[in-house]
Amino acid sequence: MSDYIPYGRQHISQEDINAVVEVLRSDWITQGPAIERFEQAVANYCGAKYAIAVSSATAALHIACLAVGLGEGDHLWTSPNSFVASANCGLYCGAKVNFVDIDHHTYNLSIEELEHKLAWAEQQGCLPKVLIPVHFAGQCSEMEKIAALSQHYGFKVIEDASHAIGGKHQGEPIGNCKFSDITVFSFHPVKIITSGEGGMLLTNQEKLYQKLIRLRSHGITRNPELMEGEPHGSWYYQQLDLGFNYRMTDIQASLGISQMQRIDKFVERRRFLAERYNQMLQDLPLVLPWQHPDTMSSWHLYVMRLKLDKINKTHQQVFEEMRRDGIGVNLHYIPIHTQPYYQKLGFKLGDFPNTETYYQEAISIPIYYALTHNEQDQVVMAIKQTLLSEKNMS
Numbered sequence: 001m002s003d004y005i006p007y008g009r010q011h012i013s014q015e016d017i018n019a020v021v022e023v024l025r026s027d028w029i030t031q032g033p034a035i036e037r038f039e040q041a042v043a044n045y046c047g048a049k050y051a052i053a054v055s056s057a058t059a060a061l062h063i064a065c066l067a068v069g070l071g072e073g074d075h076l077w078t079s080p081n082s083f084v085a086s087a088n089c090g091l092y093c094g095a096k097v098n099f100v101d102i103d104h105h106t107y108n109l110s111i112e113e114l115e116h117k118l119a120w121a122e123q124q125g126c127l128p129k130v131l132i133p134v135h136f137a138g139q140c141s142e143m144e145k146i147a148a149l150s151q152h153y154g155f156k157v158i159e160d161a162s163h164a165i166g167g168k169h170q171g172e173p174i175g176n177c178k179f180s181d182i183t184v185f186s187f188h189p190v191k192i193i194t195s196g197e198g199g200m201l202l203t204n205q206e207k208l209y210q211k212l213i214r215l216r217s218h219g220i221t222r223n224p225e226l227m228e229g230e231p232h233g234s235w236y237y238q239q240l241d242l243g244f245n246y247r248m249t250d251i252q253a254s255l256g257i258s259q260m261q262r263i264d265k266f267v268e269r270r271r272f273l274a275e276r277y278n279q280m281l282q283d284l285p286l287v288l289p290w291q292h293p294d295t296m297s298s299w300h301l302y303v304m305r306l307k308l309d310k311i312n313k314t315h316q317q318v319f320e321e322m323r324r325d326g327i328g329v330n331l332h333y334i335p336i337h338t339q340p341y342y343q344k345l346g347f348k349l350g351d352f353p354n355t356e357t358y359y360q361e362a363i364s365i366p367i368y369y370a371l372t373h374n375e376q377d378q379v380v381m382a383i384k385q386t387l388l389s390e391k392n393m394s
């Protein structure tokens with residue numbers, strides 16, 4: 001039995017290792033044929049027309065914003081209960097970033113708050129150009145309502161589905177872009193599947209696809225049909241946009257392809273573990289994860305909220321005691337607007353009270369494919385011990 005149980009970790013099989021070794025022995029180690037196979041595998045799985053693999057979800061969010069036309073002076077809105085990358089992408093483009101407070105039940109951005117804020121922004125003349133809903137913990141945001149609002153107010157929608165590959169919305173795979181312009185996945189090792197580092201963009205719009213392909217690699221095209229004037233020869237390429245080097249390697253893609261074979265197993269196991277936590281934790285002074293009936297979460301995270309008025313310890317005490325017991329609890333997320341960098345942009349404590357309250361009560365407990373029942377029991381035991389013991393007994 002391991003003496004430290006992390007909140008999340010990758011699962012690497014012998015097949016994964018073989019797949020990577022095979023690429024290392026081939027002619028291609030940077031962007032080559034494995035990239036296209038990985039893109040095809042994810043596009044097929046999600047039911048999207050196009051997929052573009054990149055070096056990270058952060059890179060994906062950046063070029064997604066550029067591709068939909070976000071620029072200087074525009075506004076981007078997202079959830080304050082996310083990793084900083086969901087908001088930073090707006091700043092990379094010179095846009096102003098703002099947030100929509102979260103829903104008490106799903107911890108995704110609240111549709112009610114969004115409606116109010118849009119009505120206000122219309123009056124003020126500062127409607128967002130881009131909205132980035134974040135599918136927190138793997139549970140899809142209310143995309144149908146978001147799509148209706150985007151039609152009405154004319155903003156673009158980029159789904160930050162970094163947590164959510166393998167999840168479903170209204171019975172269909174997250175990533176099909178039915179209610180958005182672009183969906184972004186992350187393949188960081190703690191996420192559902194991994195390529196070491198990596199990200200992917202999905203879209204159904206050919207124009208966006210062409211633009212994203214160029215932005216991934218220096219803004220360059222080799223396709224004569226997209227060039228201005230005649231190509232000089234077969235060596236010729238043209239730079240049409242200011243792009244980046246955000247390419248994924250074939251080494252990473254081969255790991256990603258191999259992991260895609262087990263994605264349903266990964267998610268099934270996570271759902272099972274979540275259900276088991278729900279059973280075992282139900283009688284404790286905790287708020288357990290609530291699931292919207294339209295969604296089937298991929299369970300990237302399992303977040304419990306402490307009912308602090310029924311516990312004689314502080315949030316921090318519970319957290320530290322569990323860490324001391326060898327349980328790798330974590331906290332998702334520190335509200336983005338409370339980060340010093342965002343405070344300097346003018347945000348204040350109190351701006352998004354639901355998110356701030358959530359932050360004072362939330363703890364992410366271990367959930368990942370290889371977590372055993374034994375280890376899960378250990379986690380539950382540690383929670384019970386912490387919550388039910390007296391303050392000065394431990």
Ligand SMILES: *Cc1c(COP(=O)(O)O)cnc(C)c1O
Pocket residue numbers: 056057058059082083085086134160162163185186187188197198199
């Ligand atoms: C992990 C994560 C990112 C960033 O992903 P990288 O692939 O590490 O760049 C962005 N948004 C959310 C919500 C994430 O959880």
